[in-house]
Amino acid sequence: MPEPFGLKDCALLVIATGKSAQNLRELRDNIMTIHQGSIYYHFWGNLLRPRFDDPEYNNDFAAWVRHSLHDAIMAERLSMLDPTEYHEIDDLRQELIDLIEERLDETELVLWSKADRQFYFLRSQVVVFDTRRVIHNPEELGQTIPHLSIGSIFYHFIDARRRTPERRDDFRAWLAGFGEEYFPLIDGLAAIDPYFSSLTELRNRLIITVQKFFTGEKS
DSSP, rough: OOEEEEEEEEEEEEEEEEEEESSHHHHHHHHSSSSHHHHEEEEGGGSSSSOOOOTTOSSSSHHHHHHTTTOOEEEEEEEEHGGGGGGSHHHHHHHHHHHHHHHHHHSOOOOOOOOGGEEEEEEEEEEEEEEEEOOOOOOHHHHHHGOOOOHHIIIIIIIHHHTTTTTTOOHHHHGGOOGGGGGHHHHHHHHHOOOOOOOOHHHHHHHHHHHHHTTTTTO
């Protein structure tokens, strides 16, 4: 029998890197060497902070290219990147570099942002809080998820993927210990892409998936 599931909450501590970019070349050059935590933050950090820009730009690189460089083509390409498809941050880093270099090869025009609209590279550190709440069996999961904070959803369903060797969320890792009876639920959770939705929407999808399993409802 697996150990009880200890529920955690988290927040992202934002750290300045001192690096900035005013055009695509500078963006590429900094991405080549920037701390992995910076790439992670600029893809995932918007989920835990208020956003006032266009929601279709799911990462900060795409939003900056669109609003500060006014390059709609490049912004669209960057916005289509899904970080969950890359096993390592450095794989995502290389894809960013490749996309930018492809765009640089297409045009001789160098678009510059205004001095006050530069891209400032930030990085994040996850600060974890123990909620002192535990789940003892899978049935409790459906009762608990509706009451989890978005920080808990982020920590257990998203950040876990970079913390665990199996690159899977904490819910699936824990359920696997209860045997094959829960494999369909594990598969259902695995089918949820956590990137192209808000944490509130993600929590609702988790609720629906878990409740459908325990009620026997077919998708």
